[in-house]
Amino acid sequence: MRPKKRTTIYDIAAKLNITASSVSRALNNSNHVNEDTKKLILKTAAELNYKRNVLASNLRKGENKTIGVVVPRINQNFFSNVISGIEETTYSKNFNLIICQSNESHEKEIKCVNALINQHVDCIIISVAAEGTDYTHLQNVIDHNIQLIQFDRVVDELETLKVINDNELATLEGITHLIEQGYKRIALLEGPQNLNIFRQRKAGYLKALRKHKMPVIDELIVENAWTKELGAEGTRKLLSLPEPPDAIFASTSDFSALGVLEVATSMGFKVPDELGILGYANEPFTELTSPSISTIDQFTNYMGKTIANLYFQESENKDSVVVPRTISVKPKLIVRASTSRTQQV
Structure with missing residues (x-):
């Protein structure tokens, strides 16, 4: 009907x-x-x-009171919590949200952004998809005089407002914790290096090893292990080495760390005594696994509120020109059973 x-x-x-x-x-x-x-x-x-028709009425008045948000995946705890923080703040200001997901597709991201431009939103908040290398569509946002705020996964070359985590510092602290627990062969599951967050986490990993005068071993660095399945595949290769690692840092996500845990358990490695596991993001399931997984909390809800408040602060600014700047949120290491050795070795 x-x-x-x-x-x-x-x-x-x-x-x-x-x-x-x-x-x-x-x-x-x-x-x-x-x-x-x-x-x-x-x-x-x-x-x-x-x-x-509120949208049409607002457009006639020269205002929209609508913000668009584009994220890789809505169903990931990190992004859903950021959106929640944004919504709490925008709701208090009587603004509406339009939420889109790219599903890590560059093509879909472009379509999402163009649709939001055509909706005449006041601001577009985005964390870019893993696929992309050409960001003409984001420059198009700026050219339409729409406020652009990047968060988490940002394009360094685009001078916009940005809200990020201090990924390098958080990783430095995480690897230092593993070293202090007595781990000596620490492997890295890294994400796509075209994304700034994964470059920063790799930089933190390398910096920590060098700071503690530990060798950087190429065979312990696994490229593009950024999903649970790829994390599991990388772990099987690492644990099958003649001299396997005694700790694995899943720098991409806790889902990758979950893949590590499942493979380690199936191969008979005792966690944390024989293998330490550190994830990233503090997904809710990390407290529920056996053993629970050490991770890095990114304060996602706070990040979302920071993003929204940044937009409103700039909107209230009497100066017509927005000066690009970056706000950094410091993550926190959460130590759980997967890296807490009963005795250091």
């Missing part, structure tokens, strides 16, 4: 044999319509189940 046609001001005008402009003025409580006519128009609007 086809949906019922939406009632417009023209339907109300036709029924009452008056002009659409008179209906519009009455619905906007204008003083230029007499009270009796206004009451009749409001009564007819209610009878016809008229619903005001």
